[in-house]
Amino acid sequence: MTDSTILVWVETTAEGAPAPTAAGLLGAAAAVGAPVALVVTAPGTGDAAAQAAAALGAARVLVAETDAVSSQLTVPVVDALAAAVAQAQPDAVLVANSIEGRDAAGRLAARLRLAVAADAVGVSRDDEGIVAQHSVYGGAYNTVSAATFGPLVVTVRQGAVDARAEAVAAPTIERLEAAASGSAAASVDGFEPAVAATTRPDLRGAAKVVSGGRGLGSAEGFALAEQLADALGAAVGASRAAVDAGYIPYAAQVGQTGVSVSPQLYVALGISGAIQHRAGMQTAKAIVAVNKDADAPIFDIADFGVVGDVFTVVPQLIAALEARKA
Ligand SMILES: Cc1cc2nc3c(=O)[nH]c(=O)nc-3n(C[C@H](O)[C@H](O)[C@H](O)COP(=O)(O)OP(=O)(O)OC[C@H]3O[C@@H](n4cnc5c(N)ncnc54)[C@H](O)[C@@H]3O)c2cc1C
Missing domain, CATH: 3.40.50.620 (HUPs)
Structure with a gap:
């Protein structure tokens, strides 16, 4: 060294x-x-x-x-x-x-x-x-x-x-004595801590991320991704299609025009795996995908894939995780 x-x-x-x-x-x-x-x-x-x-x-x-x-x-x-x-x-x-x-x-x-x-x-x-x-x-x-x-x-x-x-x-x-350069700077007039609306980890830098896509079908369906995230102690992400459909705010979008993440575990639920989505999550250490289409491109990069309906698979997954905690 x-x-x-x-x-x-x-x-x-x-x-x-x-x-x-x-x-x-x-x-x-x-x-x-x-x-x-x-x-x-x-x-x-x-x-x-x-x-x-x-x-x-x-x-x-x-x-x-x-x-x-x-x-x-x-x-x-x-x-x-x-x-x-x-x-x-x-x-x-x-x-x-x-x-x-x-x-x-x-x-x-x-x-x-x-x-x-x-x-x-x-x-x-x-x-x-x-x-x-x-x-x-x-x-x-x-x-x-x-x-x-x-x-x-x-x-x-x-x-x-x-x-x-x-x-x-x-x-x-x-x-360290650092002389002020006098460079143009935005000034802070006030400081007000944002009230955290969630106890979930921040998406950027999270060790585990559960993301939902259009396959969740609705904002109500998207709650399934949030429930799995809570069972795992993970942050919640989303595909652009899920964001565009209003299932979750834009801040959760993972991908080329959203947040880039590199978690230990990335779970993709009902996400096809478009190149623009992969751009933001492909460096995750372990990728788990649940999708009912066996040919979905997300399976090309998944370490573990389940071909099935998220509404059948994910509740069982949550139940198994909760049983392990009990
Ligand atoms: C310039 C540009 C930038 C973009 N940036 C981003 C970006 O940053 N992030 C991003 O995500 N996208 C981005 N996109 C959009 C991207 O191309 C895709 O359109 C988007 O990622 C698709 O989202 P999706 O996988 O949720 O939806 P879809 O492609 O519609 O896939 C839905 C998947 O859900 C599966 N499914 C459906 N129902 C079920 C079920 N009940 N159970 C299990 N599986 C189910 C389907 O088989 C399908 O594979 C960008 C596009 C462009 C052109």
């Missing part, structure tokens, strides 16, 4: 804890170098965030504390990332492929004239440096990308990396 540095921006939640993406990012970094975490927090909260990042495998944590993080979008993070790149001289910068991560990655790369590898499903190292792996054209091809100069900025798809780094008990914590 090389000692080269991999800088990881550890996003934090509103409560100041590392976002769920942090463990995978630090695990990916540890597999190709020495992970250095950057946390950008409100004054007074950096040490707790740094310790939490260390518990996920960061031996060295750069802490940038600034009031601006609560009043401006992205720019304070990019200012800190630019300062961290100068200080740590990393071989690569890893951020989550979240909305904030993509925004920060693009701005950082434009500011420092670096290359971006977007939506990577893994990172590796060859003789010349860090290589990002991608799953493209609906998962039909795997490609790699690398930078010919400077550290590669990589946005890593949530849930795509299983690797976990070992916890570090006594991290090196360094204060």
Whole structure:
């Protein structure tokens, strides 16, 4: 293993804890170098965030504390990332492929004239440096990308990396002075936590996803997918046909024009497996499909397939899962 540095921006939640993406990012970094975490927090909260990042495998944590993080979008993070790149001289910068991560990655790369590898499903190292792996054209091809100069900025798809780094008990914590760039930034006028309408996991980054398609027939029928999701502790996704038919809001759409997921388990109920749907779920570690058409394309990529009616198969599946819990 090389000692080269991999800088990881550890996003934090509103409560100041590392976002769920942090463990995978630090695990990916540890597999190709020495992970250095950057946390950008409100004054007074950096040490707790740094310790939490260390518990996920960061031996060295750069802490940038600034009031601006609560009043401006992205720019304070990019200012800190630019300062961290100068200080740590990393071989690569890893951020989550979240909305904030993509925004920060693009701005950082434009500011420092670096290359971006977007939506990577893994990172590796060859003789010349860090290589990002991608799953493209609906998962039909795997490609790699690398930078010919400077550290590669990589946005890593949530849930795509299983690797976990070992916890570090006594991290090196360094204060990072990041001068405000004054770049144009959207300002935050108010902050109101959204009331969670569900206790289900967030679709992005969920370890298990149950998705329903047009085969569920109606919004009432779609409840079956939600019941199976609850029995498994899974997030709920959907095909575009299900979303267009109004079974569930657009936010649940998985695919080319929806969310990309890489869960451990993806269950597709009444989904044909069109290329645009596969684009968003084909990197799942295990795919289970229930469809009454034995020739449905979803079976081409399923690890386990059941040819049958969802309204017959799924209630039995839920009953079996509930029986195991009892
Ligand atoms: C530019 C573009 C972007 C797109 N982006 C996306 C995207 O992001 N995500 C996406 O999902 N789609 C996307 N689509 C649409 C995509 O092409 C398909 O139309 C869509 O995925 C089909 O959804 P579906 O599988 O639910 O419906 P269908 O293709 O109608 O399939 C329904 C399936 O349910 C099965 N079925 C029916 N009844 C039952 C039953 N009782 N029990 C078991 N099985 C049953 C049928 O055999 C069938 O296989 C996009 C299309 C375009 C052109």
